Amino acid sequence: MLHRRGTILAAAAKLEVVQFLPETAAACIEAIDEERNLSQVVALVETDPALTANLLKCANSIYYTPFLGRAVGTVREALIRLGLVECKKLVIALGVVRTLRGRGYANWPPGFWEHSMAVAGMTIRLMQRRRGAGLDRHDLSRIYTASLLHDLGILVLVQVSPIGYREVVQQLGVRARVAVCDVEEEVLGVRHTEVGALVAMHWKLPPLFEHLLGDHHREAVDFNDLPLSALYLADQLSLRIAEDQAGPMLAPVPGHRTLPSNERALLAEELGRSNQIVSLVA
Ligand SMILES: [Fe+2]
Numbered sequence: 282m283l284h285r286r287g288t289i290l291a292a293a294a295k296l297e298v299v300q301f302l303p304e305t306a307a308a309c310i311e312a313i314d315e316e317r318n319l320s321q322v323v324a325l326v327e328t329d330p331a332l333t334a335n336l337l338k339c340a341n342s343i344y345y346t347p348f349l350g351r352a353v354g355t356v357r358e359a360l361i362r363l364g365l366v367e368c369k370k371l372v373i374a375l376g377v378v379r380t381l382r383g384r385g386y387a388n389w390p391p392g393f394w395e396h397s398m399a400v401a402g403m404t405i406r407l408m409q410r411r412r413g414a415g416l417d418r419h420d421l422s423r424i425y426t427a428s429l430l431h432d433l434g435i436l437v438l439v440q441v442s443p444i445g446y447r448e449v450v451q452q453l454g455v456r457a458r459v460a461v462c463d464v465e466e467e468v469l470g471v472r473h474t475e476v477g478a479l480v481a482m483h484w485k486l487p488p489l490f491e492h493l494l495g496d497h498h499r500e501a502v503d504f505n506d507l508p509l510s511a512l513y514l515a516d517q518l519s520l521r522i523a524e525d526q527a528g529p530m531l532a533p534v535p536g537h538r539t540l541p542s543n544e545r546a547l548l549a550e551e552l553g554r555s556n557q558i559v560s561l562v563a
């Protein structure tokens with residue numbers, strides 16, 4: 282097990298591209314070719330957490346930040362820093378790397394996109410409800426993007442250990458109400474939170490990403506930490522609501538707090554919206 286853990290962490294640390302959906306890439310290239318406005322391209326990229334992660338990584342690479350500028354934490358900033366033409370070239374190049382290096386995205390857990398997008402939307406809604414309108418728009422966009430990527434570690438594990446992660450999914454299917462992180466630990470010796478935080482650090486994403494990706498399954502979440510606690514609640518809500526629809530991968534973790542029904546209704550709305558958006562590009 283220790284050997285497996287070491288191999289997985291070493292592969293994750295060296296990872297250059299997270300495999301993404303060819304449909305999103307094609308839609309994104311088309312939008313740039315048709316000179317659609319920046320917001321439309323941002324919205325398309327944000328339907329795919331993996332493509333979002335890759336573009337953030339590129340925008341934060343030394344090549345694009347020669348003077349070590351501020352770390353980029355939103356898709357809009359990444360597209361502005363890269364430029365849309367460069368972004369199109371990158372999407373094509375990343376797609377070539379993906380094709381050469383393997384399969385991966387076909388093994389994505391069911392409901393992954395919808396879950397990621399619903400959690401991101403709900404995290405922001407929860408933050409606004411708690412803090413009102415006083416939140417900085419830029420901070421919110423950054424938190425939205427980090428929340429969209431909160432389960433990036435799962436994609437990385439699927440990619441670096443496809444057979445091992447298939448076993449995780451199988452185990453989740455036969456064992457009732459068991460936490461994803463616990464099964465990952467048993468089968469692979471490593472949790473998706475640790476792997477996500479490691480990749481965020483290697484890809485030089487803003488510190489918020491390492492925090493949210495690494496800590497969103499912590500048992501004792503500090504409710505004064507607004508972004509983390511909002512993400513935690515949104516994630517748990519999504520897991521509960523998706524239980525019947527998405528199968529074992531998104532099953533809820535036992536022992537978590539019960540939440541008011543109006544917040545469940547809000548998340549159900551987010552899930553519905555995410556499903557609609559995904560169906561546009563997938
Ligand atoms: Fe997670």
Ligand SMILES: [Fe+2]
Nearest residue numbers: 400431432516
């Ligand atoms: Fe999650």
